[in-house]
Amino acid sequence: MLDGLTVGSNSTPSRQSNASFSGVGNKMNGFAAFEGGFTLQDINTTCSFDSIFPVSGVVDMNRGLLYLFQDLIFDKGILLIGLGSIYGSDYLVDVSSSVTAFTAGDTSSDPIVLDNLIIGLHGDIAWQLPVTIQGNCSINGMGSKVTMEGVGGITVAAGGQLTLSNVKIAGLSGSNFVCVADTASVVVLNSSLCLDNDLTFANGSFLFEGDAVLSGTNKLNYTSDSASTIASNATLHIGPGATFYYAPSAANRDLLAMTDETSRLYLDGCTLLTTATGLRLTKGRVFIDNNVTFSCDGTVPSESICFGDGTVSSNDVEVTWLSGAMLNVYGGFHENNVG
Numbered sequence: 001m002l003d004g005l006t007v008g009s010n011s012t013p014s015r016q017s018n019a020s021f022s023g024v025g026n027k028m029n030g031f032a033a034f035e036g037g038f039t040l041q042d043i044n045t046t047c048s049f050d051s052i053f054p055v056s057g058v059v060d061m062n063r064g065l066l067y068l069f070q071d072l073i074f075d076k077g078i079l080l081i082g083l084g085s086i087y088g089s090d091y092l093v094d095v096s097s098s099v100t101a102f103t104a105g106d107t108s109s110d111p112i113v114l115d116n117l118i119i120g121l122h123g124d125i126a127w128q129l130p131v132t133i134q135g136n137c138s139i140n141g142m143g144s145k146v147t148m149e150g151v152g153g154i155t156v157a158a159g160g161q162l163t164l165s166n167v168k169i170a171g172l173s174g175s176n177f178v179c180v181a182d183t184a185s186v187v188v189l190n191s192s193l194c195l196d197n198d199l200t201f202a203n204g205s206f207l208f209e210g211d212a213v214l215s216g217t218n219k220l221n222y223t224s225d226s227a228s229t230i231a232s233n234a235t236l237h238i239g240p241g242a243t244f245y246y247a248p249s250a251a252n253r254d255l256l257a258m259t260d261e262t263s264r265l266y267l268d269g270c271t272l273l274t275t276a277t278g279l280r281l282t283k284g285r286v287f288i289d290n291n292v293t294f295s296c297d298g299t300v301p302s303e304s305i306c307f308g309d310g311t312v313s314s315n316d317v318e319v320t321w322l323s324g325a326m327l328n329v330y331g332g333f334h335e336n337n338v339g
Helices: none
Strands: 014-016 019-021 026-028 032-034 037-040 046-049 058-060 065-068 079-082 085-087 092-095 112-115 118-121 125-127 130-134 136-148 153-156 161-174 177-179 185-189 192-201 205-209 211-216 219-222 228-230 235-238 243-246 256-258 264-268 271-274 279-281 285-289 291-296 305-307 318-321 326-330 333-335
Touching: 153 161, 177 192, 256 279
Parallel strands: 014 032, 019 037, 026 046, 037 058, 046 065, 058 079, 065 085, 085 112, 092 118, 112 130, 118 136, 125 136, 130 153, 136 161, 153 177, 161 185, 161 192, 185 205, 192 211, 192 219, 205 228, 211 235, 219 243, 228 256, 235 264, 243 271, 264 285, 271 291, 279 305, 285 318, 291 326, 305 333
Antiparallel strands: none
């Protein structure tokens, strides 16, 4: 197969059987309907996608590299054998409900790259390959569940941002969902993170928007020295059995911030655990529901779990106790509201 194969034209519609590409500089043009899918031969294959039609049939990217110049719509019934790196230029990959797994078609731990890409899901996905997120990417789940399996994981590169919208991310464990630098971030918008085992988040930050949930019966070890934020009119719900372990690498107890009085931290049968750095919450509202535990290695006020900073009433934390709520406190806890 020669390098630089061009399939279809930008003026005359055509119907294509499975198109196979190798080498570099390949093109899928605008009026070509890939009804039989397409194949990239290997990791060294590059191809641009500019078709205006949905793709049917069998798609195998074999870790090759695809550049989008149009949205890539996977038609219902498509067979997706393996993914490759996709440079999206803010275009969409719309994944039909017939796709149930993201895999590279092998068991390699080498990641593929998703760059400035929007992923739209229409069903649950088994995420079975390591992925590096570059630029601004988003996963719009529309209520779907994404489960990390095997070598599957997500790493947000320096300067990158991943937005999770209306999706449940399950199978989180160890370091299979991380940022590699403090300039990387994850936006959790009306989505949930489910801890199947302890997960360590050592770099970067979270922005919690809408209704964000941390669930499961294990720990999120927050060891990053970057500040995470609960946005205005947003709720971070830490669910029954989950533990948020605040253990930043820097001695800073202000790295979980509530934006204003409309920000909410809903503690529901969970544990808030800190090192002797302590954790100080200001602004916003804290809800206590069911059996909640505060556990802090510090014992003096400056090393405790603290509500309010004692300066101005606008930094006070309003606490709401729901029916039957109980708070167990071990170590330092300090209420320092002005009002």
